[in-house]
Amino acid sequence: MNYQAARRKIRSGDLLAWSHRGWGSWYDLKVQAVRVWTRSEYCHVGIAWRVADRLFALEAVLTGVRIFPLSRMRPFYHLPLPARWTPEVEAWALEQVGEPYSQWQAMLAGVGLLKPGADSIWQCAEYAQAVLRAAGIDLVGDPTPSNIVNEAKRAGALETLVE
Numbered sequence: 001m002n003y004q005a006a007r008r009k010i011r012s013g014d015l016l017a018w019s020h021r022g023w024g025s026w027y028d029l030k031v032q033a034v035r036v037w038t039r040s041e042y043c044h045v046g047i048a049w050r051v052a053d054r055l056f057a058l059e060a061v062l063t064g065v066r067i068f069p070l071s072r073m074r075p076f077y078h079l080p081l082p083a084r085w086t087p088e089v090e091a092w093a094l095e096q097v098g099e100p101y102s103q104w105q106a107m108l109a110g111v112g113l114l115k116p117g118a119d120s121i122w123q124c125a126e127y128a129q130a131v132l133r134a135a136g137i138d139l140v141g142d143p144t145p146s147n148i149v150n151e152a153k154r155a156g157a158l159e160t161l162v163e
Contacts, residue, residue, distance in 0.1 A: 003074055006162040007055055010070070012090070013083025013135045014048040015128065015152045016057055017145060017159075018076050042145035045128045047093065048078070058093055058131065060122040062103070065096045079149065079157035083135035093131045096122065109143045116143050 019041050046059030048070065055070040070076070083089075099120050106123035109116075116126050125143040132139055139151035153159065 001160050001162055003071060003162055006078060006160065007070075009080065010048045010050065010055055010078055011080065011083075012048060012050045012085040013132070013137070014081055015079040015132070015148065015157065016046045016048055016059075016070070016073075016076050017042045017079065017149050018044040018073070042077075042149050044124050045145045045148050046124065047128050047131050049090075049093070058097075058127075060099075060101050060124045060127040062101055064101050065099045065122055065127060067094075067097060075161060075163040077149070078160045078162050079152045081132065081135075081137050081152060081155065081157055083132060083137050085135055089131070089135045092134050096120075096127065096131075112142050 044059070044061075046057040049056045049058050049067065056067045057070050057073055058067060059065070099122055102121045102123055105121060105126065109123060109125060117130060122130075123143070125145050125148045128148055129139055129143045137152075137155065139148050139155070141147045141151060149159070
């Protein structure tokens with residue numbers, strides 16, 4: 001689906017997921033390592049946030065938890081969820097902006113050893129899982145991109161590729 005058609009359907013609290021196919025740089029190799037390690041199509045997840053007819057991704061990346069324009073992050077997968085996006089959920093999600101990211105914690109999640117929420121250091125799936133839990137969507141299991149997407153699908157979310 002093209003972005004212009006999809007943007008009308010994307011709501012705050014929807015799950016976003018990314019895949020990656022490149023092999024040409026150090027960044028590409030690290031992203032592919034995530035996909036191989038987790039045996040997943042997905043290497044990254046975030047949460048949609050709609051503000052004044054603008055769409056953003058709330059996500060944990062190497063520079064920390066951030067807000068980034070969704071229009072600049074194509075292609076991505078959209079998984080609509082019945083999140084209860086309240087002012088309290090939004091405030092909590094935004095309070096995490098600027099908190100640090102940990103590649104080590106991402107690796108721990110990949111082997112099932114991460115204790116989600118044990119500190120204020122995040123990796124992408126841990127942050128998405130915590131925000132969604134606050135919004136009434138409990139995607140259980142290890143905080144990895146593939147598990148979060150698979151749990152959202154089990155909860156009834158239909159995945160759409162947005163380009």
